[in-house]
Amino acid sequence: MPELNVHIQSSLNRTGKEYREVHQWIDNPETKYERHDFSKVLENAKMFTEQYGEEAAKEYVLHLVEDLRCRFTKVLGEHQNLTADCLKYFGA
Ligand SMILES: [Zn+2]
Secondary structure (H helix, E strand, C coil): CCCHHHHHHHHHHHHCCCCHHHHHHHCCCCCHHHHCCHHHHHHHHHHHHHHHCHHHHHHHHHHHHHHHHHHHHHHHHHHHHHHHHHHHHCCC
16 A cells, blocks of 8 residues: 555645654554554544544545555456456457
């Protein structure tokens, strides 16, 4: 997924602030799967709102959206390559 610095730059572009602590919290290697869990988005957004304000909570959600886009773009690319290879393999 996008590197930490890419997320930080996105926040800077949107808000003028890095929100480094938000992005570091989400991408903590030991807990990153549970912290990217969309079923916890309301609970985590509330925590960020209370701790850093509403804009930080929005940056948390947008981090997830950026990761989602990146993941699905990668998966779709792989799928298209496999499909093209299958079609070529069978002369279709
Ligand atoms: Zn992430």
